[in-house]
Amino acid sequence: MSALFNQQIQPQIQQIQPYTPGKPISELQRELGLTHISKLASNENPLGASPKVLAAIEQALKDIGRYPDGNAFFLRQVLSEFLSVPMSQVAVGNGSNELLELIGRVFAGPGDEIIYSQYGFAVYPITAQIVGANFVEVPAKDFGHDLNAMGAAVTTKTKLIYVANPNNPTGTLFGRDQWETFMAKIPPQVIVVLDEAYLEYVERADYANGMDYLSRYQNLVLSRTFSKAYGLASLRVGYMVASEEIISYINRLRAPFNVNHIAQVAAATALKDQDFLQQTVALNCAGKQQICQTLTQMNIAFIPSEGNFVCVQFGQDAMALNQRLLQQGVIVRPVANYGLTEFLRVSIGSEQENQHFIDALKRVHNA
Ligand SMILES: Cc1ncc(COP(=O)(O)O)c(C=O)c1O
Structure with missing residues (x-):
């Protein structure tokens, strides 16, 4: 950074540690000259997108010269x-x-507090920095959210609490009882x-x-994505469900055409293809078993995961x-940036990709 601009950059922006994405396959191919590569680093769907989605995208290509529907009506x-809520809540x-x-950005600014858990998804502290809020990182319990402690951390300055269930990168999950006790204590x-x-x-x-909780809590905001189980990571499409009022503020802030046409068509088609989703989930379940069984046999510890990845403790x-x-x-994905210096996160891939990881691990572990 030149000395001229150094003074001009907002101080909270200067301090941001950029999000570290997984290495793309092409980069590793260039670096190491390898041809057989398995990318188990970004929790993507090893099946890719469903055939029905690919067909819908092909149909939609003829329209890419036009701006997308800015309201993503369809x-x-x-x-x-699908969710049985009014469109105004999405x-x-x-x-x-x-x-x-x-x-x-809607709720927090300088001097406010944003709470999240240790080992919580990296985007939460980055957001707190972007908006200039103070971030309150609550120590994890058994690598998962300590919801009691997170509730106790709320002060009059708290504007927002981020919780991930399951959490990335640990794969931990909290159950209904813990969640309900937590929500009952959070000021409205x-x-x-x-x-x-x-x-x-x-x-x-x-x-x-x-x-199941949206109608009970006006302060609850749900965030979901088409990047993982629906296999659309590269198209960039996710959604939020909340009260009509909260959604209206998000709509004021977002860029007018934030979701492109192909992504809109693909996501709508993907949501209707629940057979493909079942196939994805079954593959993940079998793959997680394939990997975790091997880790157990090799005496390597891992955090039990409810996601499509496992955080493995290699020391x-x-x-x-x-x-x-x-x-x-x-x-695979190093997670030292989360403070998990002894761990690597392994995404569940296809049976062949998982086997590639297992064979490689057997070759290089303790080498
Ligand atoms: C917990 C969690 N939330 C949100 C996201 C963001 O996903 P996307 O922007 O692709 O919808 C990710 C991606 O890795 C994640 O792990």
Whole structure:
């Protein structure tokens, strides 16, 4: 940064540590000259998008010369039917990432407090920095959200609490009892953002589905995405469900054409293809077993996960092991930026990709 601009940049923006994305396959191919690469670094769907979505995209291509529908009418209508809420309670965004930031901007500013959990998704502290709010990171319990402690951290300055269920990168889940006790204690003017990016993968019966609580809590905001189980990560589309009033403020802030036409068509088609979703979930369930069984056999600890990834404890060797896995063509995700220096996060891939990881791990572990 030149000395001229150094003084001009907003101080809270200067301090932002940018979000670290997973390494793209093409980058590793360039760096190491490898051809057989398995990317298990960004919690994507190993099946990609459904065939019905691909067909709908092909149809929609002829319209890309025109601006998209700025109100995403059709997509919000499909979401409204799927979720049984009025369209006025649904906003769509350029990935749920955009909406998670916008909700922060709607409610918090300099001097306010935003609460999130240790090991919570990286976008929460980044948002707090962007809006100039003070962030309150509450220590995790068993790698998951300590909802009691998070509730106790609320002060008169608290504007917003971010909770992820399941959480990324740990894969931890809180159940209905914990959630209900937590919500009962939160003052009604404090916004609770429940990030359900991985809800489709949850197997536990006591899962607290945010939709069951929306009518009870005016301060509850749900965030969901088409990037994970629906296989549309590159198209960038997510949605928020909340009271009509809150959604109207998000709509004031968002860019007029924040979700492109192809993404709108793809997301609406994906939502209707629940058979593909079931296939995705079944593949994830089998793949998680495939990986976790091997880890158990190899005596390697991991955090039990309700998502499409597992956070594995490799100890002090984690970063070196990451390099050795890269040499074998397997991209996983270091999570040292979350303070999880002994862990690597492994996304669940196809059976072949998982096997590639397992074979590589057996070759390089303790090498
Ligand atoms: C917990 C959580 N929330 C939100 C997101 C954002 O996803 P997207 O912007 O692709 O919808 C992610 C992505 O990794 C995530 O892990």
